[in-house]
Amino acid sequence: MQQQSQVERPGEDIFRKPPHAFMPSAYWFWHSVPDEATCRAQLADFKAQGFGTVLIQARLAMPVSDYLSPAFIAAYQCAIAIAAELDLKAGIYDDYNWISGHAGGRTVAEHDHLRERHLFWSAGSDRESAISGIRPPFVDGMGPDILAWQYEEGRVEWCEWKIEAAILSAKAVPHNLDQIVDVTRQTHIVSSDAAGCRFAFEGVVPDGQALTVFVSARSATSRLINYLLPEAARRFIEVGLDPLIQPLRAFVPDTLGFVFYDQPAAGFYRWDQISGHVGNSLLFSKELPSAVEAETGLSFAKALAALVHGIGADTARVRAQFFSAYSSRLNEAFFGTLRDWCERTGIALTGHEILPHVSSWSLNGGFTSIDPRVAPAVDFFGIDAFRDETAVDANNFIPQLAPKLGDSVARANGRSRCAVETYASALRTPVRAAGQWELTLETLRAHVIRLHCLGMRQHVWHGVYQTDGRDDDPTPFTNPRFDFAPGINFEPWWPYHGLFAEESARLSAFMEPAKPLAPVAIFYPLHTAWAEGPRHSHASHVGAWCEGLLELGCDFMFVSESDLAAGKVSNGRIQAAGLAFDAVVLPSVTVLQSNAVLQNLDRFRRDGGRVWSSGDRPRTCCEATDGSSTVLPTTHSVDAPTLQELAQLVSDLPNRGLKIIMTMPRKPWTWIGAEPDGGWRVVLFNDGDDPGGCDIVLGTAMRCEMWSPADGSIAALADCDKLSVPLEARELRCLRFLPGAAGGKSAASAISSPPSADGISTVLDGVWNFAVEEGAASVSLSVDAGWEEQGFASFSGTGIYFREIAIETDGEWLLEVPEAHTAVSVRIDGRLCGRRGWRPYRFALGRLAKGIHRLEIAVSNTAANRYYRNTPYQGDMQDRSGLTAPPRLVLIDQES
Structure with missing residues (x-):
């Protein structure tokens, strides 16, 4: 393997051992005031599974009278002290349940x-x-x-x-x-x-x-x-934050480093x-x-x-x-007051406002029942100026606007990327708080990788639970089991979480030294949103541009009007918010703050830049600085941003030195980052069920490296100007390309595929022995159907399949498990061969001698079949559990 110096590998240290800022974070739901033993056991468990930061959040199951009581504060002190011992970081989640500012009702009591x-x-x-x-x-x-x-x-x-x-x-x-x-x-x-x-x-x-x-x-x-009153924010600090921070001064800022607000908004x-x-x-x-x-x-x-x-x-x-005027007053009164307190206290301010686009690409496609203009829920660039770190909210496990907009507002305010809180709401029932106990680690992992590609630095899970609640009680919220489930530490697959956490942290650290190659800037239509309201077409046009550009593999960022108006134009590009763009999109923009942005866009167009618009056109400038009109200097306008229209526009963008050519039907998720010295970082993720691949085409021959987020290893590949990359189902790859290939000659290269069968394989079908725990009495079970169909309908936990296998050829053997639900570990003759929380379930068994061996496959399902039992949330479906297709033994290297 080629060796390179530390200077040539910026970020290698944080990649191999990611700091807390890249590790997953979580709300720690307190449903009652915990004792020291509970704090110690749970915090140690969270650390063992790869969490780096926790935020204590009192939930509705806890009586509001207990919140901020002497017993609560004593338990809080105890928990933070234990976190410090364990080298965990902590933040103050700033209120009871959510909606920051009320301090469990103490802010307004007698006021x-x-x-x-x-x-x-x-x-x-x-x-x-x-x-x-x-x-x-x-x-x-x-x-x-x-x-x-x-x-x-x-x-x-x-x-x-x-x-x-x-x-x-x-x-x-x-x-x-x-x-x-x-x-x-x-x-x-x-x-x-x-x-x-x-x-x-x-x-x-x-x-x-x-x-x-x-x-x-x-x-x-x-x-x-009343968020318009600075005195309300000051009172909130006095009764809600000071009582927590004062006893913990010794832990600020090394352990207790920030305060996190959550959806401040009135009724x-x-x-x-x-x-x-x-x-x-x-x-x-x-x-x-x-x-x-x-x-x-x-x-x-x-x-x-x-x-x-x-x-x-x-x-x-x-x-x-x-x-x-209304939003400025809200922002200054609440966020400004909080920011002043944070600066005096020595901690950072973060958190997220209401995001009307949560779980959607449309600007107002999430909380459709509200008008976001009446809350701090439109001026995201302005709100972010008060924060030290950007955070956003995501709902469920689908790609959505929040991380991309969060990264954009962070860059506009001199930072980059963001924390993303993810919460689950129920899909089986109208009771959203029942959550998704059917969540798998594979689903969570894919979601988090996509969030990273969209601009996330750190994932915040909502949440890990103090208790799993009560059986046979479907009450939402007050039964913790159905308080925006799942509490993933009560999922049977929880012991595998650390595998995912390490990978996520390394992926984030790999991306850190590079800026995203985002050729398109989408104008954030702030004044249009204020003037036209949430039902205007700007909201859906934003979503259509985002989804279309992503489908085409063309990255983008949102840019504020002030940044575009001040953007430097040169060589057919416009520089804004620390990035350079080849094209600017105006999504059904009707109202601008001033015509300065139009004048700069006209300079950009005349310099060879591209100005694309859709839907309505600008007709109003709130602060026209001269007598010029509001004519938009477009190079291309469409009524609606269809995928066909967008494909034509994207195909005309300049090649900036690296292209990814797909060789598979379903496009993988991609992220391209540019290093300051001309190098590239590339993330590829196949979140489909079938294997595939792609070709990375470079402008010139470059040195190539493969950085493994699974184990932190870095391997040098052959110098090349084109690299063919195979992608198994659910495979994540991180690749780095550096200038200065030996000799500078063009060459093509390829990453080798996984080992294939050497002509000998055995399907392990039929009946296996099965036990619900180690050492328990076993029964016979088929591997063609899940255990929920074979007498274990409500069993959630780890089931153990075992049998004896006959090896007739000495050599290196592999076990393939084609279908498992949902996390798997394998032992051969008592020796652990591997643990997997997502596909492909492939395990190297090592060299096996001819003879009889004991094979054991442990499978952990989700908690849904147990926790939804005897509730209206079960529906007419059960989660598949265990093995649902026969495993296969594969000989990959026969001894001669």
Whole structure:
């Protein structure tokens, strides 16, 4: 093997032994206050299975009165001290259950003015009307236990009703700003109670006009805070964070290094009279009107009119500017206050806001029941500026937008990549919290590899459990078993998790020294999102561009308007957020902050760059800096970004020195990174069921290396300008290419395939002995069907298949297990031959002498068949378990 110096292998040290920043992290769900023995045993277990960081999270099964109690804080101190002993890192998950800011209700206790206050409205022809039927849809969908947690005694009640604005305007649309009459002083509350209010206008509503009244009210029972108030964030810190950090100062920052916030957002209320452009109530504070007036140049009443009615040519501008002021106030009040505290405390700030695109590629394809503009859920670039590390949220085990957008906002703020929290929601039942106890390690591994390719540095699992809950109780949340399952440490395949964790950490470390080769920048349409709302086509167009480019193997990043406007143009490329792009996409963009970005895009186009657009075109600049128009300088425009259209565009992009040519029907996942000295790093992952391969074509002959994320080894390959790479099902490969091949001559090379049969193989079919645990009485079982079909319907655990085999030829033997569910270890004559948590299940048995040998195959399934038993979550299906096809012995090297 060729030896190279450390200088020639940047990142070799972190690849061989990845630091905590690359290792998987997890929420540690506390369902009750644990004792020291529980803390010690579970933390040691988490470390043994490859986790590097834990975040303690009190869940709904824990009484809220226990949260931050003296016993809770003492247990917290104990856990962090044990983590330090074990060289684990820890972060403060900053609240009870989730929705940061309430501190388990302590923030608003005896501070009622900090409870969420909302703005509601009603429009109609009558001089009297009401606000009634207020409901929190986002909470209702989670069930009564969530309602009881977020609202005292589970009651949604309101108080302190106040008219904030009232206007008369023509019913015909669009309205004209000059025709809007402010009648706030002539409109009064006439009655109110905990459910709503009635109000009246002193005058008469003229024919053809509508009276629109905006009324604020404070929740009398909500534990959620008013995120517009910096004092609410300060109180949250005082009662929620300081009590945790103060006793743990000795562990800051070496063990306890960061605080993690989770989905800070108020109630997303709807009500009977809601109408207009905004889908949920707005938070309100007395400072909001002046902030809106300063941003829009209009009175608060007229600015509000744009949210309910059209106001002519200024509608889009006013809506965008209104939400710009609103979002800035939210960001500064909550995230800014948290960031100041973190800087004083000496820890980092991270976490994630609500992501309306979770589990989707469309910008608003996840939480479709909410209008994200009313929460910190649109201005991702602005929010990220307050963080020290970027984190995002992912739901279920499919490719999705979150990690790509997270990596993009991190790069815009001078960092790179992100942490991705993954939670599972149920697929078998409408009760989403029942989760997926049917999750396999193979599914989790594939998901995490894809996340890495999309921009993730560290995976955060949601979560590892303190307890597995109670049998025969389907109650969500309060039975920990169905609190966004699975708690993977209670999965039978859990002992194999360390194999995956080591591989994931090394994959992340391998990618670290390189920048992604992403030729396409997608313009993040912030002002369009504010002006047009979540149902506008920009959301789906973003998703279509993302999915199409990925399908074509063309990487991309999102870029903010300010970064594009300031981007340096040269040689047909535009440099923004630390990367250089050959093309810029505007996905149905209608509203811009200013025309500066259009001017720079025109320079880019004239310099040979590509400007692609789809759907609607820009028509409004909120801050036009001169008299120029909003004409988009495109090189190609489409009505909708179809795969055929995108393929034509991508084929025209310049070749930047490395191409991957597919030689298999299903394209593998790929990631290409450029090193500063001209080298390349390539990740290939075949997440399909069939083997395949691809060719890596280099611009010139280069030195080649294969870095194994499974064991940390690095092997030098032959110098070449083209490398053929075979990919087995589920195979992950990491390859590095360096300038300076010996002689610089062109040559083709190939990575050898796994050993194949040498003409001798034996199918081990028929009946095997089977036991549910080591040493237990055995029964006879077929390997053609899972054990769930053969008398073990509800058994979740490790089943052991064993039999004697006759070896008739001395030599090197291999065992192939074609179908197993879901993790496998193999022993021959008591000797461990290997452990696999995902396909291919292939085990080197070593040299076997002619004669009789005892073969043992241990298979661990999922917990679903046991935990879903006697619950409505079982459905009409059971998880396949154990062996479902006969294993095969293969002679790969016969002794002469």
